[in-house]
Amino acid sequence: MTMVEISGVKKRYEGGFEALRGVDLMIKEGEILALLGPNGAGKTTLISAVCGITLPTEGTIRVGGHDVVTDYRAARDLIGLVPQEINLEPFEKVINTVRFTRGLFGKARNDALIEDVLRKLSLWDKRDSAVKELSGGMKRRVLIAKALAHEPRVLFLDEPTAGVDVELRRDMWEVVAELKRQGVTIILTTHYIEEAEAIADRVGVINRGQILLVEEKDALMARLGQKELRIDLSDPLDAVPPSLEEFDLTLTEDRQRLVYTYHSGAERTGIGRLMAAVASAGLKVRDVSTAQNSLEDIFVGLVAEQEEEDAA
Amino acid sequence: MNWRAVAAIYRFEMTRFFRTLFQSFISPVISTSLYFVVFGAAIGSRIDTVEGVDYGAFIVPGLIMLSVMTQSLSNGAFGIYFPKFVGTIYELLSAPVNFLEIVMGYVGAAATKALFIGVVILGTASLFVDLTIQHPLAMLLFLVLTCLSFALFGFIIGIWAKNFEQLQLVPLLVVTPLVFLGGSFYSVSMLPPVWQTITMFNPVLYLISGFRWAFFGMADVPVGVSLLAIAGFFCLCLGIIWWIFRTGWRIRS
Ligand SMILES: Nc1ncnc2c1ncn2[C@@H]1O[C@H](COP(=O)(O)OP(=O)(O)OP(=O)(O)O)[C@@H](O)[C@H]1O
Numbered sequence: 001m002t003m004v005e006i007s008g009v010k011k012r013y014e015g016g017f018e019a020l021r022g023v024d025l026m027i028k029e030g031e032i033l034a035l036l037g038p039n040g041a042g043k044t045t046l047i048s049a050v051c052g053i054t055l056p057t058e059g060t061i062r063v064g065g066h067d068v069v070t071d072y073r074a075a076r077d078l079i080g081l082v083p084q085e086i087n088l089e090p091f092e093k094v095i096n097t098v099r100f101t102r103g104l105f106g107k108a109r110n111d112a113l114i115e116d117v118l119r120k121l122s123l124w125d126k127r128d129s130a131v132k133e134l135s136g137g138m139k140r141r142v143l144i145a146k147a148l149a150h151e152p153r154v155l156f157l158d159e160p161t162a163g164v165d166v167e168l169r170r171d172m173w174e175v176v177a178e179l180k181r182q183g184v185t186i187i188l189t190t191h192y193i194e195e196a197e198a199i200a201d202r203v204g205v206i207n208r209g210q211i212l213l214v215e216e217k218d219a220l221m222a223r224l225g226q227k228e229l230r231i232d233l234s235d236p237l238d239a240v241p242p243s244l245e246e247f248d249l250t251l252t253e254d255r256q257r258l259v260y261t262y263h264s265g266a267e268r269t270g271i272g273r274l275m276a277a278v279a280s281a282g283l284k285v286r287d288v289s290t291a292q293n294s295l296e297d298i299f300v301g302l303v304a305e306q307e308e309e310d311a312a
Numbered sequence: 313m314n315w316r317a318v319a320a321i322y323r324f325e326m327t328r329f330f331r332t333l334f335q336s337f338i339s340p341v342i343s344t345s346l347y348f349v350v351f352g353a354a355i356g357s358r359i360d361t362v363e364g365v366d367y368g369a370f371i372v373p374g375l376i377m378l379s380v381m382t383q384s385l386s387n388g389a390f391g392i393y394f395p396k397f398v399g400t401i402y403e404l405l406s407a408p409v410n411f412l413e414i415v416m417g418y419v420g421a422a423a424t425k426a427l428f429i430g431v432v433i434l435g436t437a438s439l440f441v442d443l444t445i446q447h448p449l450a451m452l453l454f455l456v457l458t459c460l461s462f463a464l465f466g467f468i469i470g471i472w473a474k475n476f477e478q479l480q481l482v483p484l485l486v487v488t489p490l491v492f493l494g495g496s497f498y499s500v501s502m503l504p505p506v507w508q509t510i511t512m513f514n515p516v517l518y519l520i521s522g523f524r525w526a527f528f529g530m531a532d533v534p535v536g537v538s539l540l541a542i543a544g545f546f547c548l549c550l551g552i553i554w555w556i557f558r559t560g561w562r563i564r565s
Pocket residue numbers: 013014015017018019037038039040041042043044045046084565
């Protein structure tokens with residue numbers, strides 16, 4: 001079932017800047033989607049449009065089948081939001097701000113649940129402290145506790161691990177994993193590709209207000225498994241020799257390098273046969289090297305592609 | 313209606329008030345006592361009675377109104393300005409609440425605090441002068457309506473204000489003069505005719521006059537007009553807030 005349905009969403013800010021330029025995105029119930037994108041890509045704007053903090057200029061958004069503008073109560077009932085900025089009342093006690101959020105969402109007081117949430121986020125000992133007495137990482141966890149306090153079915157985490165140390169980051173991933181087990185749909189934005197790799201089911205890439213790709217993480221990882229074997233030749237070639245046709249080689253522009261693509265996980269990579277065929281074709285090999293695609297490469301490649309398109 | 317949200321906002325706002333309960337209590341007690349020393353002793357020795365009412369008692373309704381108006385205004389303004397300032401407004405915008413629920417929570421709390429202070433002043437004043445309230449129910453009605461409508465007005469200011477200076481501008485520049493010139497400490501009939509006419513354009517006069525009628529049964533303007541004025545002001549503020557939330561003015565980008 002589709003939990004979040006974003007179609008044709010555009011957002012033009014007052015100054016005229018177009019932060020979202022036609023976004024279509026479907027998020028399935030119970031999945032974890034990681035949204036990757038450089039600074040200013042439009043991640044926060046997209047989340048804000050779903051959660052009701054900003055109004056989309058065009059397009060529609062549905063959460064759990066409810067339009068977020070016309071049927072906002074039913075839609076927002078389902079949504080928990082952990083904002084990117086640490087927005088908290090400095091003088092308030094931790095437990096009070098967490099209870100406040102639950103009340104705001106119309107849920108009856110439930111001390112056991114609040115205690116459970118605070119314990120899971122290692123905040124129970126700090127429940128009676130004023131927010132201003134907490135460290136930055138603790139404040140971020142208070143934001144998460146607030147969002148969890150009203151038992152959302154869809155959780156938006158806008159860079160939840162920014163400024164959080166490695167150990168704590170793993171704890172947070174653990175919390176996210178448990179929410180997933182409870183069937184909560186999770187959308188998180190991040191700059192860390194490893195984070196997307198570690199916890200996401202699907203990965204979306206956004207840049208300049210457009211979604212460039214949404215793919216199953218496993219498919220993406222399979223693409224990541226692709227390796228290149230580069231054979232540098234002593235003498236330039238005019239064309240790939242016919243005897244090497246079966247290997248699907250590409251000749252680079254300087255005509256001195258042959259590139260062979262293979263899968264590192266495959267049983268037979270074909271490298272042995274290729275090298276033998278190269279030798280019997282009488283080519284003089286100067287050097288051989290391999291290179292691997294990373295998510296980063298895919299990401300950088302996509303962004304560069306889009307920039308070329310935009311320039312054209 | 314999301315009543316739990318209204319209650320959550322109201323309770324959250326009132327906790328802030330209770331944290332500083334002593335200050336909230338002691339400052340009106342002191343300022344009221346000072347007014348009695350200054351006005352009661354200095355001016356009261358020259359003016360015995362105003363239209364048959366002892367001068368000390370005569371200023372009590374104006375004194376209460378002065379505090380209640382400025383208090384509910386600044387409480388209402390600060391209550392909504394603060395979430396905007398620290399960024400917690402995101403919660404209100406992303407919660408399943410409508411404008412009426414948000415307003416009821418914040419304005420209700422702001423008005424309650426002002427009402428509390430009004431009652432403290434009344435109590436303090438009764439230590440200095442003999443007070444008999446002729447129409448206690450009407451008195452309460454005027455008091456509550458004034459608290460609510462000025463807290464609503466403050467709420468609008470809080471949304472409009474972009475910084476702390478603006479937040480204090482309206483109360484300081486507009487409301488305080490209007491209250492002082494609205495017959496808090498005198499009867500309009502004591503003024504020269506030209507000023508009597510000018511004063512009639514001061515909306516605050518109608519509130520103070522109605523409130524005073526509830527105490528002593530005498531008024532500068534008919535009590536029905538007073539009631540109409542405050543009800544009109546209340547509706548106007550509510551209408552403006554409805555528009556603000558419909559358009560997202562200064563809150564939703
Ligand atoms: N209120 C606003 N008014 C005008 N422009 C805005 C506003 N908010 C964001 N923008 C612009 O919209 C674009 C997208 O911003 P957004 O915050 O969505 O990016 P982001 O992907 O979340 O970036 P980051 O990774 O830095 O958090 C940016 O160019 C930003 O300057």
